[in-house]
Amino acid sequence: MKYLIIGNSAAAVGAVEGIRQIDKSGQITVISSEPHHTYSRPLISYLLLGKTDRQKMRYRPDDFYSVNGCECIFGKNVLSINVKNKTVSLDDGRSICYDKLLIATGSVPFIPETEGQEKVKNSFTFMSLDDADALGKAINAGSRVLIIGAGLIGLKCAEGIAGRVKSITVVDLSDRVLSSILDAEGSEILGRHIESKGISFILGQSVLRYGENEALLSKGGSVPFDVLVTAVGVRPNTSLLSAIEPSYERGIVTDDEMHTVIPDVYAAGDCTQSLDVSSGKNRVLALLPNAYRQGECAGISMAGGKKPFDRAVPMNAIGFFGLHVVTAGSYTGEVFERKAEGSYKKLFYDKGFLKGFIMIGDVNKAGIYTSLIQNGIPLSDIDFELVCEKPSLMAFSRKYRDEKLGGVRQ
Amino acid sequence: MKRVYVNEKWCLGCHLCEYYCAFANTGMKDMAKALCNLEIRPRIRIEEQDDISFAVSCRHCDEPLCVKSCITGALSRENGVIVIDSDKCVGCFTCILACPYGAISQSETGAIQKCELCAKTNDGIPQCVAGCPNGAIVFEDRG
Numbered sequence: 001m002k003y004l005i006i007g008n009s010a011a012a013v014g015a016v017e018g019i020r021q022i023d024k025s026g027q028i029t030v031i032s033s034e035p036h037h038t039y040s041r042p043l044i045s046y047l048l049l050g051k052t053d054r055q056k057m058r059y060r061p062d063d064f065y066s067v068n069g070c071e072c073i074f075g076k077n078v079l080s081i082n083v084k085n086k087t088v089s090l091d092d093g094r095s096i097c098y099d100k101l102l103i104a105t106g107s108v109p110f111i112p113e114t115e116g117q118e119k120v121k122n123s124f125t126f127m128s129l130d131d132a133d134a135l136g137k138a139i140n141a142g143s144r145v146l147i148i149g150a151g152l153i154g155l156k157c158a159e160g161i162a163g164r165v166k167s168i169t170v171v172d173l174s175d176r177v178l179s180s181i182l183d184a185e186g187s188e189i190l191g192r193h194i195e196s197k198g199i200s201f202i203l204g205q206s207v208l209r210y211g212e213n214e215a216l217l218s219k220g221g222s223v224p225f226d227v228l229v230t231a232v233g234v235r236p237n238t239s240l241l242s243a244i245e246p247s248y249e250r251g252i253v254t255d256d257e258m259h260t261v262i263p264d265v266y267a268a269g270d271c272t273q274s275l276d277v278s279s280g281k282n283r284v285l286a287l288l289p290n291a292y293r294q295g296e297c298a299g300i301s302m303a304g305g306k307k308p309f310d311r312a313v314p315m316n317a318i319g320f321f322g323l324h325v326v327t328a329g330s331y332t333g334e335v336f337e338r339k340a341e342g343s344y345k346k347l348f349y350d351k352g353f354l355k356g357f358i359m360i361g362d363v364n365k366a367g368i369y370t371s372l373i374q375n376g377i378p379l380s381d382i383d384f385e386l387v388c389e390k391p392s393l394m395a396f397s398r399k400y401r402d403e404k405l406g407g408v409r410q
Numbered sequence: 411m412k413r414v415y416v417n418e419k420w421c422l423g424c425h426l427c428e429y430y431c432a433f434a435n436t437g438m439k440d441m442a443k444a445l446c447n448l449e450i451r452p453r454i455r456i457e458e459q460d461d462i463s464f465a466v467s468c469r470h471c472d473e474p475l476c477v478k479s480c481i482t483g484a485l486s487r488e489n490g491v492i493v494i495d496s497d498k499c500v501g502c503f504t505c506i507l508a509c510p511y512g513a514i515s516q517s518e519t520g521a522i523q524k525c526e527l528c529a530k531t532n533d534g535i536p537q538c539v540a541g542c543p544n545g546a547i548v549f550e551d552r553g
């Protein structure tokens with residue numbers, strides 16, 4: 001059996017480990033346009049910050065590919081897939097055949113068309129190790145950095161370089177920071193914290209036009225800068241399949257074993273859509289835990305096993321300048337709220353089920369809440385009042401504890 | 411593999427397991443000296459309310475959501491035991507968000523900590539179990 005994986009990140013690694021659970025000898029080829037050993041993409045900001053290094057940020061040990069018997073083709077781009085002949089063609093002219101193909105091509109940054117953008121010389125995105133290296137080289141203690149986008153990637157970038165530049169200004173169209181995962185109050189807390197570290201926000205505005213070292217804003221005024229980072233969002237990288245299936249624009253659609261509608265072609269990770277059980281809707285969950293788990297399920301399925309991918313929820317754990325934030329699920333329904341000095345918690349529940357939550361500061365045992373959402377545990381089965389106050393197994397039935405802690409088989 | 415199991419009805423809520431755990435992870439010889447004036451951060455924790463108490467520590471799950479969610483590759487499985495490479499961990503707490511039992515916590519270094527069945531410190535003999543006076547936590551292979 002010849003397995004071919006396009007991509008070399010979380011979903012691809014999940015697939016290699018999934019395949020090897022079932023098939024110890026089939027030939028695995030991993031192709032990636034990035035010329036690196038698999039690394040943790042979220043750590044690129046920690047690399048700039050000096051909290052990790054190139055060796056430590058490797059997502060798997062140095063011998064990962066040899067232990068798993070993978071042939072690596074790195075630094076090469078797959079240009080197209082021929083599903084009839086079951087081959088892919090590379091940018092060096094080679095053609096590689098497969099029996100089972102996995103598309104784990106991840107995300108690409110979204111860059112809005114803005115007048116004058118071609119004039120900006122020091123313009124970066126913040127998606128890859130090479131991006132981080134290039135940005136690291138471009139900045140110095142005198143740099144004025146403009147970051148477009150106050151989402152996860154823009155803010156992580158700001159944290160990564162904060163100690164190394166003169167100033168950082170973050171502009172976002174939304175009137176609050178991290179609007180995709182926080183409510184207004186949470187945004188306020190986090191925004192204030194980040195501001196207190198010397199980062200300036202210009203919110204509710206976009207860039208109308210760029211000059212070489214200046215951005216003109218939509219509501220008037222301008223920001224001078226030396227270095228520009230665009231981080232307004234990511235899109236699923238579906239280009240290889242959208243040539244074949246145009247409807248995949250908003251994430252490749254698969255069944256729960258990560259099989260696409262094309263025979264022997266699977267997809268996993270940021271490039272796909274998945275069913276978010278907290279909302280019941282299909283959406284792109286561009287998050288690493290999701291990517292790994294999808295990749296593993298795809299690998300198992302490609303090797304002839306069966307492990308459906310399910311129980312997906314959006315979940316974020318992220319810290320900025322020492323303040324921790326964890327969130328999961330959807331923010332619908334009734335709300336339970338607790339605020340204390342330095343911590344903030346909101347739980348959202350609807351029709352007897354926990355749907356989502358936000359915790360800032362104290363994130364202890366948050367996974368107990370996540371499990372209530374992921375496993376659809378009826379709140380009537382637990383002591384909901386207690387669990388609201390404090391995530392704990394005490395709130396669960398004795399039977400649940402006997403099974404989970406006591407190892408009693410039901 | 412052998413795992414730590416909890417017999418809830420035998421737990422006295424004495425918290426000794428927490429002390430033995432914290433001590434085991436100091437690498438020191440004298441418990442009193444090791445823990446003197448120390449705010450302990452054990453990897454096993456007692457939950458208690460009214461007359462119910464029980465210890466919670468890592469289940470070393472067959473489907474370890476923490477390992478699969480770890481964004482850095484710092485969590486992995488070695489001979490069945492879920493272990494943490496604290497050097498790689500940046501303390502993002504995705505594992506805390508993923509663990510259904512609340513069994514992962516923050517260490518004083520900022521990285522996470524969790525029960526590793528004393529594999530690194532006491533030849534794989536969990537000290538919480540060894541120190542429990544009432545057999546409320548046991549270390550057994552139940553398949």
Ligand SMILES: Cc1cc2nc3c(=O)[nH]c(=O)nc-3n(C[C@H](O)[C@H](O)[C@H](O)COP(=O)(O)OP(=O)(O)OC[C@H]3O[C@@H](n4cnc5c(N)ncnc54)[C@H](O)[C@@H]3O)c2cc1C
Pocket residue numbers: 006007008009010011012031032033034041042043044045076077078079104105106107126127128152153156157237240268269270271286287288289291316317318481502
């Ligand atoms: C700065 C930053 C911080 C983040 N922080 C977090 C976080 O804290 N928590 C979290 O859960 N997630 C975070 N994420 C998101 C996380 O990195 C992604 O969800 C995860 O990397 C997705 O993995 P993947 O395998 O699907 O794809 P990707 O990691 O995007 O990898 C896809 C790979 O495929 C390669 N590729 C694409 N097309 C081709 C082609 N045609 N030929 C050859 N190779 C190709 C790409 O070069 C790339 O190496 C962060 C992302 C960024 C950028």
